[in-house]
Amino acid sequence: MPLDGAAVDREKERQAATGAGNGAAINGNGVVVVQAHTANRLRLNPSLDHKPDRYDDLQLDFSPLLFSSLERYLPPAILISSRDSKVQYMREILLRYSPEGERTRVQKHREYRQKIISNYQPLHIELYTMHATSFFVPSFLKAINESSIESFKSIMSEVSGVFTFEMLQSRFCEMLLEEVENFEKWVHETKFIIMRPNTMNKFGAVLDDFGMENVLDKLMEDFIRPISTVFFPEVGGSTLDTHHGFVVEYGMDRDVDLGFHVDDSEVTLNVCLGKQFSGGELFFRGVRCEKHVNTESRPEESLELKHHPGRAILHRGRHRHGARATTSGQRTNLLLWCRSSVFRELRKYQKDNSSWCTECQREKKERQRQSIAATKLELLRREGEAAL
Numbered sequence: 001m002p003l004d005g006a007a008v009d010r011e012k013e014r015q016a017a018t019g020a021g022n023g024a025a026i027n028g029n030g031v032v033v034v035q036a037h038t039a040n041r042l043r044l045n046p047s048l049d050h051k052p053d054r055y056d057d058l059q060l061d062f063s064p065l066l067f068s069s070l071e072r073y074l075p076p077a078i079l080i081s082s083r084d085s086k087v088q089y090m091r092e093i094l095l096r097y098s099p100e101g102e103r104t105r106v107q108k109h110r111e112y113r114q115k116i117i118s119n120y121q122p123l124h125i126e127l128y129t130m131h132a133t134s135f136f137v138p139s140f141l142k143a144i145n146e147s148s149i150e151s152f153k154s155i156m157s158e159v160s161g162v163f164t165f166e167m168l169q170s171r172f173c174e175m176l177l178e179e180v181e182n183f184e185k186w187v188h189e190t191k192f193i194i195m196r197p198n199t200m201n202k203f204g205a206v207l208d209d210f211g212m213e214n215v216l217d218k219l220m221e222d223f224i225r226p227i228s229t230v231f232f233p234e235v236g237g238s239t240l241d242t243h244h245g246f247v248v249e250y251g252m253d254r255d256v257d258l259g260f261h262v263d264d265s266e267v268t269l270n271v272c273l274g275k276q277f278s279g280g281e282l283f284f285r286g287v288r289c290e291k292h293v294n295t296e297s298r299p300e301e302s303l304e305l306k307h308h309p310g311r312a313i314l315h316r317g318r319h320r321h322g323a324r325a326t327t328s329g330q331r332t333n334l335l336l337w338c339r340s341s342v343f344r345e346l347r348k349y350q351k352d353n354s355s356w357c358t359e360c361q362r363e364k365k366e367r368q369r370q371s372i373a374a375t376k377l378e379l380l381r382r383e384g385e386a387a388l
């Protein structure tokens with residue numbers, strides 16, 4: 001979520017200068033709010049000794065010269081990345097300031113998606129429509145069909161509000177991995193510039209852009225929403241209505257780890273698809289609202305989970321988390337960020353206290369304790385006065 005104010009600008013500038021910024025919004029204590037490409041920023045001062053790339057051989061919607069001149073203003077981490085990453089980063093910024101602003105961005109994204117879908121030849125066409133019996137393991141399907149608190153609880157383990165359960169069949173995981181490899185091959189061969197999943201993951205692909213929007217919408221509506229209605233009602237779990245679906249790839253020649261952050265989602269589904277790897281554990285440190293995102297975590301909030309292919313991890317988007325380094329092999333995970341527009345709209349009017357933020361609840365209890373103590377003191381004083 002975009003942060004505003006001069007202090008944040010200075011913080012961004014500091015991160016840009018130290019190379020810590022990668023386009024994600026970072027708060028004072030280092031908790032990053034990872035987003036689906038909406039927060040890219042330039043530096044205030046150009047890197048004058050940097051020699052910009054040429055962009056005139058690419059099919060772009062802005063003048064190639066504009067990209068060459070903007071390049072010196074990129075944060076250091078982006079400046080040293082590939083030409084494709086730089087184009088993607090600058091394009092997102094330029095689209096925001098183009099005359100039609102948001103409408104243009106939406107329209108361009110629709111065209112971008114259409115261009116991929118009409119050119120990309122899927123490898124496993126059966127992945128593009130919902131075939132529940134060949135996607136999910138029987139225990140998961142049974143729980144969804146029964147759709148009761150008891151049936152969900154029977155397949156799940158829960159620690160500190162993070163739920164894990166067996167979900168995807170190994171054949172499905174294999175096919176999705178092959179499909180992702182097939183995208184990557186196509187992207188490489190056609191030199192098509194794709195948007196990466198979010199501001200923190202440089203490796204991976206947005207499944208929605210490759211024709212999987214409908215099947216993932218089904219996944220959210222018919223499978224994740226019923227579970228979230230039961231376990232995450234206070235963060236809009238019953239009104240999830242949009243999603244961002246993508247895969248991320250970790251390994252020595254990919255992203256290695258992922259810093260501490262919160263997702264731009266109400267509920268996040270994270271399922272490991274494989275293959276062979278070690279490390280890559282997911283760690284959690286308490287649920288926090290915007291105001292408390294950088295507060296300390298308490299020892300009991302500390303949780304670490306290992307990934308197992310096919311096994312899902314379901315958590316609130318505002319549950320602070322990160323991924324340990326994948327120390328060998330390669331790990332690919334499917335992510336579905338589920339959002340509720342109703343919840344987001346209502347949040348605008350309820351800024352004081354979040355029922356789902358541990359810190360808000362702690363502050364509320366503390367205020368109550370103090371007010372009771374003050375009342376007691378006042379009563380004692382009055383009693384004392386009356387006795388005189």
Ligand SMILES: [Zn+2]
Pocket residue numbers: 288289290291292354357358359360361
């Ligand atoms: Zn709070």
